[in-house]
Amino acid sequence: MSVQDKLIRPSHNINMDDIIREGHPTLRARAKDVSLPLKDEDVILGEKMLQFLKHSQDPVMAEKMGLRGGVGLAAPQLDISKRIIAVLVPNPEDEEGNPPEESYSLQEIMYNPRIIAHSVQEAALADGEGCLSVDREVPGYVVRHARVTVEYFDKQGSKKRMKLKGYHAIVVQHEIDHTNGIMFFDRINEAEPFAVKEGMLIIE
Numbered sequence: 001m002s003v004q005d006k007l008i009r010p011s012h013n014i015n016m017d018d019i020i021r022e023g024h025p026t027l028r029a030r031a032k033d034v035s036l037p038l039k040d041e042d043v044i045l046g047e048k049m050l051q052f053l054k055h056s057q058d059p060v061m062a063e064k065m066g067l068r069g070g071v072g073l074a075a076p077q078l079d080i081s082k083r084i085i086a087v088l089v090p091n092p093e094d095e096e097g098n099p100p101e102e103s104y105s106l107q108e109i110m111y112n113p114r115i116i117a118h119s120v121q122e123a124a125l126a127d128g129e130g131c132l133s134v135d136r137e138v139p140g141y142v143v144r145h146a147r148v149t150v151e152y153f154d155k156q157g158s159k160k161r162m163k164l165k166g167y168h169a170i171v172v173q174h175e176i177d178h179t180n181g182i183m184f185f186d187r188i189n190e191a192e193p194f195a196v197k198e199g200m201l202i203i204e
């Protein structure tokens with residue numbers, strides 16, 4: 001049984017044990033395009049990946065399943081070297097702690113995603129980045145494009161184009177990097193991790 005066959009069994013929920021960690025060669029490989037029309041196994045895998053993110057953000061499920069919270073997951077992190085990513089960015093609660101009207105500001109499964117255009121301006125998250133495949137903190141600004149246009153196929157197999165900025169742009173670039181064997185710390189200036197180049201946007 002392949003890794004993918006195991007993960008897509010109806011009874012299986014993706015959990016931390018399914019996620020490979022830094023040092024594993026699959027995280028450094030360039031993943032393969034998925035074939036179109038999409039195979040059922042790839043559609044199901046994408047749905048399982050998104051479900052993992054939902055579980056990881058649900059305090060009760062996360063506690064029960066022992067999950068670290070995540071906003072993105074790429075198939076290579078499951079030791080499946082395919083160009084599939086899932087992203088799930090929650091909207092915050094309001095000031096009184098009520099849940100937002102729309103739960104998520106970004107919820108998408110992307111097949112064969114690629115950046116077709118990007119801003120000259122760069123951006124980084126003020127608090128740096130983390131990764132479910134990296135069990136340590138790596139401080140520093142992860143320098144990325146401030147704005148990107150991404151082209152991908154959705155789970156219906158339709159070609160889509162999405163313009164992203166701010167936190168959403170960062171999350172999607174982090175996940176697309178995984179399909180190219182790039183880790184977030186590769187983009188931190190080693191000599192000066194908190195160097196700010198002219199015009200670089202720091203996202204709070």
Ligand SMILES: [Zn+2]
Nearest residue numbers: 130131132133
């Ligand atoms: Zn990651």
